[in-house]
Amino acid sequence: xxxxxDHSDDIALAGEYVLRLLDAAACRAFEARLAxxxxxxxxxxxxxxxxxxxxxxxxxxxxxxxxxxxxxxTLFAATEPAPRPFWHWIAGxxxxxxxxxxxxxLSPMLGPQVAPVPSFTASxxxxxxxxxxxxxxxxxxxxxxxxxxxxxALPGRVLExxxxxxxxxxxxxLGILPEDxxxxxxxxxxxxxxxxxAVLAISDEPPGGSPTGAPTGAVLAAGPVIGA
Amino acid sequence: xxxxxxxxxxxxxxxxxxxxxxxxxxxxxHDLSDSAPTPEANAIAASERALLQGCLGELEADxxxxxxxxxxxGDSYTELAARHDVPLNTMRTWLRRSLLKLKECLSR
Numbered sequence: 001x002x003x004x005x006d007h008s009d010d011i012a013l014a015g016e017y018v019l020r021l022l023d024a025a026a027c028r029a030f031e032a033r034l035a036x037x038x039x040x041x042x043x044x045x046x047x048x049x050x051x052x053x054x055x056x057x058x059x060x061x062x063x064x065x066x067x068x069x070x071x072x073x074t075l076f077a078a079t080e081p082a083p084r085p086f087w088h089w090i091a092g093x094x095x096x097x098x099x100x101x102x103x104x105x106l107s108p109m110l111g112p113q114v115a116p117v118p119s120f121t122a123s124x125x126x127x128x129x130x131x132x133x134x135x136x137x138x139x140x141x142x143x144x145x146x147x148x149x150x151x152x153a154l155p156g157r158v159l160e161x162x163x164x165x166x167x168x169x170x171x172x173x174l175g176i177l178p179e180d181x182x183x184x185x186x187x188x189x190x191x192x193x194x195x196x197x198a199v200l201a202i203s204d205e206p207p208g209g210s211p212t213g214a215p216t217g218a219v220l221a222a223g224p225v226i227g228a
Numbered sequence: 229x230x231x232x233x234x235x236x237x238x239x240x241x242x243x244x245x246x247x248x249x250x251x252x253x254x255x256x257x258h259d260l261s262d263s264a265p266t267p268e269a270n271a272i273a274a275s276e277r278a279l280l281q282g283c284l285g286e287l288e289a290d291x292x293x294x295x296x297x298x299x300x301x302g303d304s305y306t307e308l309a310a311r312h313d314v315p316l317n318t319m320r321t322w323l324r325r326s327l328l329k330l331k332e333c334l335s336r
Contacts, residue, residue: 008328015327018234019298020241021305050334051299052230053277055237058300170231214231216238 014043018051034211044212074127075199075222117228118145122200124161124223126151131159131221133177135200136228142192144174148181151220153204160205161185162215165194171201176209198225241302283333291326294319 016022017030034040118136125132131151137144146161153159162171172194174185187195203210204217284292290312297303303311309319 011331012324012327015331016324019295019323020238020302021298021323048234049230050276050280050330052233053273053280054296054299055233056273056277212231212234215235218239 010040011043014040015047018044018047031206031211035206035208041211041213048212076224119228120195120225121228122223122225124200124202124221126221131202133161133202133221135223135225137187137192137195137225139192142187142189144185144187146177146183146185148177152179153177156207157217158205158207158209159202159220160209160215162201162203163191163194164199164201166197168194168198171215173210173213174200176205177202195225196227199223200225237299237302244302245304279334283330286333287326287329291322294323295326295330298323 013022013030017027022030030040034044117138119139120137122135122137123132124135129150132149134147134149135144159177161174161177163174164171172191174187174191177183199222201215201219201222203215203219205215206217210216284295287295294303294308294312297308297311305316305319305323308323309316312319314322
């Protein structure tokens with residue numbers, strides 16, 4: 001097969017993928033290729049962009065008020081004085097305090113450093129508590145401390161963390177959460193500037209993370225970023 | 229907006245296929261609401277839509293219908309083949325060729 005034929009084969013294949021016409025095995029094989037072929041990811045993005053105008057022909061449906069209420073509960077549960085999320089939050093606080101205390105006691109050995117104090121925190125939690133991740137942002141170092149307190153990735157899947165900046169139209173990937181419950185994520189300066197007022201969310205993705213640069217799987221947990 | 233449409237569409241197809249009911253109207257599962265785009269965004273969207281409609285119009289009627297149904301209704305190859313009363317492989321060939329023609333037209 002010539003390079004040209006290969007390319008048109010991929011154009012059609014990417015189109016079938018976007019239309020969700022591939023069977024499960026072909027879909028998995030395609031997603032595996034997406035992970036290391038940027039050109040293929042671009043074909044997928046192009047098709048998504050090019051087909052999206054069709055959706056404008058769909059008559060708008062005003063969702064019932066209950067949908068908004070459920071959505072707000074899912075997204076902002078941690079800020080409401082509901083008992084469970086509140087205790088989750090306190091537990092996260094105590095844990096964070098423990099970490100800070102540990103850092104303070106250890107720091108004399110490491111030199112005259114002051115333990116970092118988070119400037120923002122977020123409790124990224126599923127509505128049913130099946131996944132709870134505490135995040136603290138240290139502005140001095142532009143790092144996000146992640147502590148997974150409950151739940152984890154589904155078998156053969158990964159958890160990907162996203163930042164949805166205040167007023168942003170698309171989420172920005174902050175990376176895949178490792179299997180370790182505790183991790184540090186260094187944020188690029190441009191992303192770090194958007195942390196205030198943002199929402200952090202975790203989605204279910206194939207190994208290697210979202211192949212498209214936008215969440216592709218279910219949003220498992222979300223929580224607003226709060227000034228500490 | 230595209231990522232939101234893609235996400236909503238993927239989620240809708242997942243729900244449709246889990247229910248295994250090929251007859252649910254997309255309007256009943258699509259909670260797409262318009263978040264008041266700016267006039268500029270509207271103009272861009274309208275011209276992109278006109279381009280796509282024009283290119284779909286260049287395909288034979290039954291083929292562009294198949295592409296539309298795959299996108300809008302999440303029809304599978306099996307459903308499309310049954311609707312147009314052609315073998316599965318014929319439908320696959322139709323659709324892949326239509327996609328290539330469509331891409332050629334869109335990138336003109």
